[in-house]
Amino acid sequence: MFPRSPRLHFLAHDRARPAVAAPRDTVRLNETPEGVDLGLRPAGPTVRALALTIDGGIRLLVYLALTPLAAFAGLGAGMILITSFLLEWCYPVVFEVWTGATPGKRTLGLMVVHDDGTPVGLPASLIRNLLRVIDFLPLFYGVGLVCTLADRDFRRLGDLAAGTLVIHAEDRMARPAALAAHRDTPPRPPPAGLSLTAAQAILAFDERAARLSAARRIELAEILLARFPPAADGQTWPSGPAAVALVAGYASWLTKGR
């Protein structure tokens, strides 16, 4: 098999999108007005629960920091009550509208967006955070958890009503270094009739090779070559470091030509 990565499946489905029901991973494709597909990665319940815990901790710290206010009798107690109201209801809304995510979500690289990928606005943020009360039922997000697990995009009830998604803000796959990778390997023309998926696999291997151990590199290169039809003159595919060099040569040919 080809090296498995979520991105590869997603690319392999591109060509025949209408015929493909849904990608197997959780990437949600969304077409922008510019006519390109934007992939959003909804965040699952575990990472969201962690973000909630961090936010809970932050709120607790604010409460603790406020306790000295109680010394100021009436005024202080009034301030504490108002702050607890703000922390309970407005904290997520303010941060989501202002920076796109609460501090807890930000720490974990999450952000809240409309389901078309645009940053969340005040109405949607208000809806999803006011309805949090229902998701919180019966105990610590019982409804929210069930709903998140049942929905393809991990949305809780508040998200469903508001039309929002919690996504991973950064692309795991994006590596600026991949662009800069200088290739001085001599190009080798790949076998005729190379399929597009195979070409993509070769390129993906080439980009990842630098981050793999030598043994793993050899293993993957051999697996990759074994997928090709045997050469016409009956010679077998090389193994060991020679396989890696051959695949690198193919990749060089694919990216810059002869």
Added chain:
Amino acid sequence: MRQQPFAADRADRWEEYRQLLDTLERRGRGSDPAPVRFPALYRRLCADYALARARHYSPGLIAELHALVRRGYRCLYQRRPALLAPTLAFMAAGFPRTLRRHAPVFWLAAALLFLPMAIMGVACYQNGELIYSLMDSSEVTDLEALYDPQNRKVGRAAQRQADTDFQMFGYYVMNNIGIGFRTFAGGLLLGLGSVIILLFNGLAIGAAAGHLTRLGFESTFWPFVSSHAPYELTAIAISGAAGLLLGQALIAPGRRTRLAALRANARDAVVLVGGAALMLLLAAVVEAFWSGGGAPAEVKYGVGALGWMLVAGYLSLAGRGDPHGA
């Protein structure tokens, strides 16, 4: 064109785009007008990304371009945050207009709140035992203590007599606006949550009013509640209406799917909740700083009557006559 010449050809433009993105993201959302070149660069990058995918360039390059497009998309399609002007416009027109569009739901919510209140009020006035079907005896004792004419400050429990107005303001904000929000959110339980909160509050308020009047505390109770009641009770009914809108979307979505109906109704409902929250804030100000004060009962009744007229006039007239209005 092969990948390497393609990338080399566009490297400068991508670099400029990346730098613009960095500055845009660092400045935060909507502080200054964005650089003029940004949208053009963004659209060309989108074209490059589409080409890279169509030509099956390497996954790393595609992912890199995808990440750049995503960051740019977020910058280009963000909404400009502004606070004061939209809030004023919202309260001047958007909120009352939305409420009028959903008048039947509002009247239903108001009926759920005010009918039980009136019935329970009359019943408790005639029958001194009835209030115990709703509250236990210690709660009733507390309630009676609140409005005891011997109190220095009416409407506050014996142990809260020393509390300042500001503390009570904080308490009213947290409690009342919280109830408003919960009344709305309860609508997601097929509307039942909202109905129960409306009914319960109606019964409790009616019972308290009837019981206290029966005890002869009317000289303290009615002047205290009359000033803020117009805003507070109306706002709770409006929050209930917002919740019923959610429930309606789930029970009777009409020709839409339940999800689509829920989304459409939630958009309007949140407008109602926002307006109701601001009304509750006003009610909290009045309740904390005026209702318990020493003004004569006649003045307080006058303020209350004026309040009802204001609320009715505002909700039925504000925002009319604008050609863009609904």
